[in-house]
Amino acid sequence: MEELTPRQIEILKAIVLEYTETGDAVGSEVLEKKYKLGVSPATIRNEMVELATKGYLKKSHFSAGREPSAKGFRYYITHIMQEKQISTIDEVSYKNSLWDSRAHLHRLLSASTRILAEKTGMVSVSATNTGEMYYAGVACLFDEDGSIGNQSARHLCDILDEYAFWQQVMQRFSATNQEVFYMLGEEDFADPAFESVASVMGEFRVGEVQGVIGLIGPKRMRYDVYIPQVRYFSHLLEDIGLQDD
DSSP, X not given: OOOOOHHHHHHHHHHHHHHHHHOSOBOHHXXXXXXXXXXXXXXXXXXXXXXXXXXXXXXXXXSSSXXXXXXXXXXXXXXXXXXXXXOHHHHHHHHHHHHTTTTXXXXXXXXXXXXXXXXXXXXXXXXXXXXXXXXXXXXXXXXXXXXXXXXXXXXXXXXXXXXXXXXXXXXXXXXXXXXXXXXXXXXXXXXGGXXXXXXXXXXXXXXXXXXXXXXXXXXXXXXXXXXXXXXXXXXXXXXXXXXXX
8 A cells, every 4th residue: 555645644544534424525725624634725636636646535426525435434544534432321321222132133133223224324234143034114215315325225225135245244354353344335346336335343252153234325425433343343243242042
């Protein structure tokens, strides 16, 4: 991965934050006025061209501005972003909500998926290597803000029941040796219909059962908020989960 200068890092950070907030391609004038980068719009434009050349930004089809690419989002998540910590109150609430389901893994996964969807307002999904699948929050795919788009939403509905797809996700996740696994747009989904879509998944193991739990939503989701949520739920499943009787 190419080395970015401190100025390029600040500009990339500002573009990701602005794009996450608005969903619109970002121009140099907005960055100069709103983010106080200390350089002229012309300098910002030149740096944006460099970031685009390196693959961190892409040109919008609908305006002269730029959007973060999958590579740009990944750099932001890995090197720039500061995660929002889950409050102790939320941690206690989650654990209490799941405690009565702990003796039956299928109930535990169903409840965890539902609660994660309710908390984040996105689609939550879990799948195991034993063929079990759960999902919740599908209605949010068709919210009025159109963050994902109707075509992508319909495609997502199609894959939610495709265990083979989630089995591939689990295999890819296991190969990364990462705590949290990201799928960002067409680059990772290998389908142009999912260009506006992202997924954040955490892995868990309960006895002999291995699986993933996570969120699916717009690529401009609040990763700083949702990654800690997914990580917490994957750890909580391991902490309290038991095999079915």
